[in-house]
Structures are given as C-alpha cells and as structure tokens.
Amino acid sequence: MIKHIVMFKLKENAEGKTKQENIAEAKKRLSVFEAEIPTLKKLVVAINDEKAADSNYELALICDFDDIEGLNAYQIHPTHKAFGAFITPLRESRACIDYEF
DSSP states (O other): OEEEEEEEEEOSEETTEEHHHHHHHHHHHHTTHHHHOTTEEEEEEEEOOTTSOTTSOSEEEEEEESSHHHHHHHHHOHHHHHHHHHHGGGEEEEEEEEEEO
C-alpha cells in the first residue's frame, strides 16, 4: 500500500474569495474523488483547527493506494488534474510525501 499525504498553506485571499471560502470549496471538490478515481482506495480531508498555529498548513489530503501504479494513475486522472488547476492559484505552499506502509 502507498500513502500519499499532501498539505497546502493557502493565501488569505485568492480568486476573489477568503481563505475559509476557498477551503470550503476545496473540500467540496475533494468529496467526489473516491467515487471518480478508481485507484484511490481511501481519502481523508483534514482542515487545520482555526485555533491552531497560523504557521500550520490549513488543508491536508491523506490518500491510500494499493501500489505506486495506482498513485501514478491518480496523478494523471482528470479529476485530480482539475483540482490541481483549482488549488494552484490559491496556495502559498505545498508539501507532499509518498511512502509504502
């Protein structure tokens, strides 16, 4: 199994919306991933607690795949690509790790 963890730090305002509005929209868009991407076995979307440190990342995706081929298929899936196009202008930074478990 492969675990893919991605974290995003978002801009305070981007694309005419606040950070909180963009987080809500991201969560909505991510809600279809498991139904639309066959190689994605499990997805947890985590939102940083508003009372936590400002230096924390605000949004995290924790994804499980059977194998690296499944992760690679996910990376090029149209649903994932569309989310990437959506989130890129909203983010200050991104961190990612993929590991076998």
